[in-house]
Amino acid sequence: MTRSTILTIEHISKAFFGVPAVRDVSIDVKEGEILGLIGQNGAGKSTLMNLVGGVVHPDAGSMTFRGKPYAPRRPADANDAGIGFIHQELNLFTNMTIAENVFISGFPRTGFGPFKFIDRAAMKARTRELLDQVGLDTPPDFQIERMSPGERQLVEIAKALYMDASLIIFDEPTTSLTARETEQLFNIMLRLREQGKSMIYISHILNDVLRLADSIAVMRDGQLVTQEARDAFDTRRMISLMVGRSIEQLYPTRTSAPTTTPLLELKGISAAGIVEKVNLTVHRGELVGLFGLMGSGRTELARMIFGLDRTEQGEIRVAGEALKGSSARDSIRSKIAFVTENRREEGLLMNIAIADNVTLVALPEFARTALQILDAGAMREAAREASQALQLKAADISVQPAKSLSGGNQQKVVIAKWLLSQPEVFIMDEPTRGIDVGAKYEIYAIMDRLAAAGSGVLFISSELEELMGTCDRILVMSQGEIVAQFAREAFSDEAILRAAFREHAPLHPHSGETEQSS
Amino acid sequence: MKRRTINLRTLLLNNSTIVLFIVLFVYFGIQSPRFLSLESITNIVKQASFTGIIAVGMTFVLLTAGIDLSVGSNMYLSSVVAGLLMRQLGIGVVEGLLVAVAVGTLYGAFNAFVIVRLKIIPFMVTLSTLVIGRGLGTAFTQSQQVDFPQSMLSFGQIQLVGIPMPIIVFALVIAAAWVILTRTQFGRQIYAVGNDPEAAKKAGIRTNWVIARVYIISGFCAGLAGFILISQLGRLDRSFAEGREFDAIAAAVLGGTSLFGGVGNVFGAVLGALLIQMVQLGLVFNNVNLYLQPMIKGVIIFLAIFFDSLRDANMKKLKRRFIRPVETQTPS
Structure with a gap:
């Protein structure tokens, strides 16, 4: 026809x-x-x-x-x-x-x-x-x-x-x-x-x-x-x-193996209607993937860990110590970094120079004197070091605004600004969304390097392949709960997807036909 | 049971301005029974009509997420021009009214031009024209008081079936604004632009033209309100209508119009204007220290806006998106 x-x-x-x-x-x-x-x-x-x-x-x-x-x-x-x-x-x-x-x-x-x-x-x-x-x-x-x-x-x-x-x-x-x-x-x-x-x-x-x-x-x-x-x-x-x-x-080889020392621990985190009894551990040197479909509660959980949203129950520990308070400020002090899904709106100040963006989170570190005056020279040096470490492609980081960069390089700026405050836990929420294949590879390599240096990375993504290609372990979230976890040896896209799509399978084993048998 | 209390709370918060209005009205009435007389109520409405007219114009502007700080100066400048022409050329009251309205509309059109064509933010544009407009008026009058002819005062005293002229004009403005906002394409497009300017452009709405028109309407209302107010006073001096923009914005916001655009209606602005005027008169009736009155008025406006923000927080809570069903009881 x-x-x-x-x-x-x-x-x-x-x-x-x-x-x-x-x-x-x-x-x-x-x-x-x-x-x-x-x-x-x-x-x-x-x-x-x-x-x-x-x-x-x-x-x-x-x-x-x-x-x-x-x-x-x-x-x-x-x-x-x-x-x-x-x-x-x-x-x-x-x-x-x-x-x-x-x-x-x-x-x-x-x-x-x-x-x-x-x-x-x-x-x-x-x-x-x-x-x-x-x-x-x-x-x-x-x-x-x-x-x-x-x-x-x-x-x-x-x-x-x-x-x-x-x-x-x-x-x-x-x-x-x-x-x-x-x-x-x-x-x-x-x-x-x-x-x-x-x-x-x-x-x-x-x-x-x-x-x-x-x-x-x-x-x-x-x-x-x-x-x-x-x-x-x-x-x-x-x-x-x-x-x-x-x-x-598409993915760099993992260069290190995770340790067994817990770094980030979530115990029974709940918030009515959002997440329910979430237990999760990220070890030192470990790259943990968090997979879930849109609206499964991944981003909400990430925001809670970082203190942007409130939890109703449960405890968050970093390196064995319970997280005091529940604000982003406390989380930064506890050495948690949060690379957001939406770098344009949440992660970056678009009209500000790259170097200023990079030094933003660590700003208090540069204000050492009694009058809290910023040490501009030290800031410039630190920003330069961080952007070199991440191979940021920019002409002049102290004048060029963040918006002039490509998506991949913008994401590197976001990561660089966190690196300066030397965090141990990285929460990365869709860090590769909207950036090209080459830049993705570099982001994966950065995550691998962070883990190799002893940090813990929680990598949230809805692209299953990239999680399978980069992570040591994958957790699956659905309807606000962690429903399954897979070690690297057991990675299978089919099994992981089935876990994520559990709304197609009977939700509660004790409902329906099993009820008659009891 | 819990559901009911939530509903009552929501009901109270959603109507916080009305509740505050009634509470204050009853309170002032108890303190001073004369406050509840027909004469005093008519007076409140009459006095509220000047702020009310510009608050209605302001509502158009706020609906697009803009602001017009220049309305007070606009009232002054348009009345100055009308007054000078009436005195020096001897034109009549009706011609004077037309001149005032024309000047006010042009004033608004100037704001509109700068905002839409030169793409400068409304706050800065109208802050500048606030100063320019008053400066221009002062230059015209050499800072002298302008006395209007006697015919102006008799115009101000006109009544229709016992209703004072300002109230009638106010009612006409309300009716026209209501029809425009709810029953015309332009009106609905104002809401669209205020809600999402990008989407409005994609929907083929000429957003610039919509935005331009709301400033022109605000200018028109200012010219009209200024002239009507003069007809009650018979003369104007250098500080005429100074700070009226504050009352107009407060009235609109009290009535539930959002400063972020897309939310609000005419009746909100009317209610807000009435509330502000009632408080002002109530304080006079209760012989509150003259020097304390502005402060108390400010506190009451603050309270109303505070309740409004509580309502927003409450609405957000109710509209929160849930990923999983919320269990009302913990399973046993």
């Missing part, structure tokens, strides 16, 4: 500040098909889709949509042309109702001249129809604020349907959805395909892509590796195309 092409992308390129993000990519999408778009973080998928969505403009190349040249200047142009874009972070106004969100760029109105009022009845009726199409039975004047991430996603789809989009782009839509919500989303996507709509589906979950897509495009380092029919792929081929080399080389 030959279908006509709805979107053609030809030789498109885009660079940010001289760094190419998309290079000479040509892809086409057929009518009524789902195109799976895969690639590692930083491979250029999102940039490519932002080009299609009119969020950024190409440096070179052209696009054709529905037989006409297509060059969106603004996101609104994409909408008008019939391209709906469902971003990873949703674009809903949480302070408003579903109906208002659907119609925000153009309300149905009645009245004359300047006296045009919103036709609320028409707006609600139309929204009702759209919500029925996506299988959401919430009233149209329900506030977005009170809806779950999955329901919000459905509202986004309803919005795209309202725009009469014939091509809908989904950028990692399932990252914040539960299993049931994901299933519902897939059903709707399949139904839309039956209605002849085209879709581009971006996801890191390769099995989902295999399940939904009719054809698959693989990107690597800003370039298209291949675009072929779905049947030409299996997970193994997808990974090797994405990575471009065999998986073993």
